[in-house]
Amino acid sequence: GAGVSQSPRYKVAKRGQDVALRCDPISGHVSLFWYQQALGQGPEFLTYFQNEAQLDKSGLPSDRFFAERPEGSVSTLKIQRTQQEDSAVYLCASSPFEGWSPLHFGNGTRLTVT
Amino acid sequence: TQLLEQSPQFLSIQEGENLTVYCNSSSVFSSLQWYRQEPGEGPVLLVTVVTGGEVKKLKRLTFQFGDARKDSSLHITAAQPGDTGLYLCAGAIQGGGKLIFGQGTELSVKP
Numbered sequence: 570g571a572g573v574s575q576s577p578r579y580k581v582a583k584r585g586q587d588v589a590l591r592c593d594p595i596s597g598h599v600s601l602f603w604y605q606q607a608l609g610q611g612p613e614f615l616t617y618f619q620n621e622a623q624l625d626k627s628g629l630p631s632d633r634f635f636a637e638r639p640e641g642s643v644s645t646l647k648i649q650r651t652q653q654e655d656s657a658v659y660l661c662a663s664s665p666f667e668g669w670s671p672l673h674f675g676n677g678t679r680l681t682v683t
Numbered sequence: 684t685q686l687l688e689q690s691p692q693f694l695s696i697q698e699g700e701n702l703t704v705y706c707n708s709s710s711v712f713s714s715l716q717w718y719r720q721e722p723g724e725g726p727v728l729l730v731t732v733v734t735g736g737e738v739k740k741l742k743r744l745t746f747q748f749g750d751a752r753k754d755s756s757l758h759i760t761a762a763q764p765g766d767t768g769l770y771l772c773a774g775a776i777q778g779g780g781k782l783i784f785g786q787g788t789e790l791s792v793k794p
Contacts (some may be wrong), residue, residue, distance in 0.1 A: 611689075671728055
């Protein structure tokens, strides 16, 4: 398919472990966003890339969160020393243009920290 | 601080009823989008409204953007069980690159 692909689909980590979440955007899409979504809530903005440049990381909750998109396509969200409050669904979205519209979302990675 | 407030947060209705979901803010948005999300999936775009006072219709769904571009509503006529899901409004702040989401309205339509 030609949609946004995220892996793994589910991740269980013990508290203190590092995790890496991958996003494959739609080919050719310029913009890439990461969002964090708690159960039954709306997505919360984490960070935004335009090609390989990280233009906004104001939503990253702490310095344990790090995102990269080195070649302007695939992106990785890394969480170091995971805590229970990091448990959430992490959504990736891409857009063919600069900025937000239209956003195409992946199905997310559900992270559970035990 | 929630920039976009949605109400109600939960709505359970019978098939055939009408409903309205509201999305309010004190901020002005350059545009506003509505998404629908089903369990285990990412949000899917329903509509984008960009002009104050704009009304868009999508079959049984009617979307309105407030004149001041601070609020929006989604009205569903004759709801069906297939309309069940989480409805999200999302606003783009003028000059900003990101989309801010409301907390969502969980809709359940019972047959």
